[in-house]
Amino acid sequence: MTQPTAAMLVIGDEILSGRTRDSNMYHLAGRLTERGINLCEVRVVSDDAEAITGAVKALSGAYDHVFTSGGIGPTHDDITADCIAAAFGVHIDVRDDARALLQAHYDRQGTEFNAARQRMARIPDGATLIENPVSVAPGFTMENVHVMAGVPAVFQAMVESILPTLTGGAPLISRTRRIDRGEGDIAGPLGELAQAYPALSIGSYPFQKDGRYGANIVLRGTDAALLDEAMAKLDAAFPA
Amino acid sequence: MTQPTAAMLVIGDEILSGRTRDSNMYHLAGRLTERGINLCEVRVVSDDAEAITGAVKALSGAYDHVFTSGGIGPTHDDITADCIAAAFGVHIDVRDDARALLQAHYDRQGTEFNAARQRMARIPDGATLIENPVSVAPGFTMENVHVMAGVPAVFQAMVESILPTLTGGAPLISRTRRIDRGEGDIAGPLGELAQAYPALSIGSYPFQKDGRYGANIVLRGTDAALLDEAMAKLDAAFPA
Incomplete structure (x- = not known):
């Protein structure tokens, strides 16, 4: 990377x-x-x-x-x-x-x-x-x-x-998942995911819309298979 | 100031x-x-x-x-x-x-x-x-x-x-004048104006619109009378 x-x-x-x-x-x-x-x-x-x-x-x-x-x-x-x-x-x-x-x-x-x-x-x-x-x-x-x-x-x-x-490196790929829950509910499992996948950068970008809270979770990395694997775990932790 | x-x-x-x-x-x-x-x-x-x-x-x-x-x-x-x-x-x-x-x-x-x-x-x-x-x-x-x-x-x-x-200073006042000429035509008189009014900050912000060039000239300072005086000189140098 x-x-x-x-x-x-x-x-x-x-x-x-x-x-x-x-x-x-x-x-x-x-x-x-x-x-x-x-x-x-x-x-x-x-x-x-x-x-x-x-x-x-x-x-x-x-x-x-x-x-x-x-x-x-x-x-x-x-x-x-x-x-x-x-x-x-x-x-x-x-x-x-x-x-x-x-x-x-x-x-x-x-x-x-x-x-x-x-x-x-x-x-x-x-x-x-x-x-x-x-x-x-x-x-x-x-x-x-x-x-x-x-x-x-x-x-x-x-x-x-x-x-x-200019010589570039491997392009950074990102996957985004919107979760319609407060960041305080997301933070625990998300922190565990970040620890399990140190090669990925995992960010939480909270928003407020029509009085409700949510966050866009963005996983970034150069390995598409690893991103898919981590995203599957995120989906399992927060079913739609 | x-x-x-x-x-x-x-x-x-x-x-x-x-x-x-x-x-x-x-x-x-x-x-x-x-x-x-x-x-x-x-x-x-x-x-x-x-x-x-x-x-x-x-x-x-x-x-x-x-x-x-x-x-x-x-x-x-x-x-x-x-x-x-x-x-x-x-x-x-x-x-x-x-x-x-x-x-x-x-x-x-x-x-x-x-x-x-x-x-x-x-x-x-x-x-x-x-x-x-x-x-x-x-x-x-x-x-x-x-x-x-x-x-x-x-x-x-x-x-x-x-x-x-927080304690603020004198508010900065700005005056803007749009001049529909290339910056290369504006630069000479504008540089003289900037030299004549060292207490003012004078900026030129070029734009391109419909294939024509122009610039917004912005005069900033805390002394309204001085700004008006400098703006009058700018108007005289570039009549509308």
Whole structure:
């Protein structure tokens, strides 16, 4: 059950102020699970150089992959690329390959490739570009950190550009069973099941609906036969 | 513009696996902004003792307040209370005041107050209970860490129990202006505006709609007159 580990870093004041409800975390979490990559931690920080640089250092040292979202546009609050360069101690400037991509794009559109737009071609030395089929301005991979845009359509497209290049582990399979009883009634037998199947991750997610209590029990693992066996025991303990 | 600082810690495999889309972060972010408390960082970690304890220590040392969500129910994967006790080096056991609340609740319902349900009365020494008007089982405040349930209805009720007891700063006011031009056209004048008004936080949040580009420009600060002045300059630079 060895899977590569990953963390996500969401960069943006708009999430922390409650202005925007994050959707990139939810999207990435689902795609990584399908790919067999274990998302272990997410951090959300503001558009602050020290906060971004500190989080990049901590996460890139602790996990196999780090995925960032946000802060790579042309405006003054887009400082992610510079923070990545600072975190890895490398030089950053407008790079020829990124500039050429953007120049061709704006030439086709008849739009001026002004100083602000050239900021989007600032790429740290040693990074590899991530293709952006939506709006051209590329993301990049610096060592184990994949730097992507915050706009959901662009973020999602960049995720699809990068995912096929990463080695995943065995995909995690999950089985869900809804039990319409309070968690306090479920907890005893469920705890015994969790002890009997240490290779599975067993979670209980309680809900309340129309004044009644229940829980979705989720069994996760990479071995389908083992999951079926454990699920049969759960069914026996809580007949429908 | 001094506001208390805060962090949130979301505890739960279901967010990291992409099974559940978080809503507690979005809710808390909005309520803290209204209250004049500056949410600076969010972390999401799995139901893992080391990850939870480490994050609690880091965040409670760095911010005025920490709000946690998840992991305080009766099942085997509910380990938050024990992790908080470990993080602060205090004893934890079933506490009389919490047990009495729950005992009365289950007596009224005619439900057995079994061993699993008694787990929800485990409260670290020195903590203060947080009222739960939805389902009784309390949260608690341990030093500067406010420990709440993950079920959104319960989380939201606990937030309303705790917020009035916290001292907020001047509420952050925000003004938003939508500009239907690419960020590359907006960036130059916007950067000058940001330099001219260092007391304001000025963000640009790009969007793409029906194949056209635009951005919502958000000005945030505690001084309404200053915000109006800056917004007038933005309007002058980008007439509707």
